[in-house]
Each structure stands twice: as structure tokens, then as C-alpha cells.
Amino acid sequence: MTFYDCNGKPVAYTEDGIHVYLFTGEPVAYFVEDAVYGFNGKHLGWLDKGWIRDLNGACVFFSENASGSGPLKPLKELRPLKSLKQLKPIKSIREIKHIRAVDSLSWSPLSGAQFFAQ
Numbered sequence: 838m839t840f841y842d843c844n845g846k847p848v849a850y851t852e853d854g855i856h857v858y859l860f861t862g863e864p865v866a867y868f869v870e871d872a873v874y875g876f877n878g879k880h881l882g883w884l885d886k887g888w889i890r891d892l893n894g895a896c897v898f899f900s901e902n903a904s905g906s907g908p909l910k911p912l913k914e915l916r917p918l919k920s921l922k923q924l925k926p927i928k929s930i931r932e933i934k935h936i937r938a939v940d941s942l943s944w945s946p947l948s949g950a951q952f953f954a955q
Contacts, residue, residue, distance in 0.1 A: 840898035845911035848949035862920035865953040878929030894938035895945035897952045908944050
């Protein structure tokens, strides 16, 4: 599954439905149920119906199968070639999930890099 930003640029992907990688091969996040966590243990957002949302409910990424409420999806750019995957870092202790915000129909002010760098 590929995740695209608000401009339709492919930013990240998952092959196993758990670990998220940038196309450079860098592991940046993972899923626990519907929550998105950084390897530093920080709760970054939510995965819902193919959308990745920030902690405020705004959409950061969409996938090919994103459905339900969300902003207008842009045209998708071609996916770049995937680089060799880097080793996954050790997962830090996860912080407690935040209370889920109401889903927003707008795009998050966070860029893809900012979202994963939290």
C-alpha cells in the first residue's frame, strides 16, 4: 500500500500492513491496530479507511483504497523505485494513545517529513 501526500506525491509505503517505509528505504513508523507510531514510541496519528490522519483528525496521507470522508484527493504521481530497506530500529516504549479527534475534511498542515519526524 502506497501513501500519497496532499499533492499526490508518493511518500511512504507498507508491504506487510505493519511497518511504514519511505521510498529511500528508511523505516519511519508502524501500525498498532489503527494507531500510527514512530519508532521513538510517539503516537503520530491514525490509520482509517486508507487515510492516515494526524492527532487533530486532519488527513496527512491517502492510499489507493482511501474511502469515506476526507479532502479532495489530487492526481497521484508515479511511484519512485523502492530503495533497499534499512534495518528497523528497536521500537521504543509506546506512549499512550491520544483520544481520537473527529475526522476532518481538510489536509493537515504537517508535510510527510514533518509527520514522521514528530
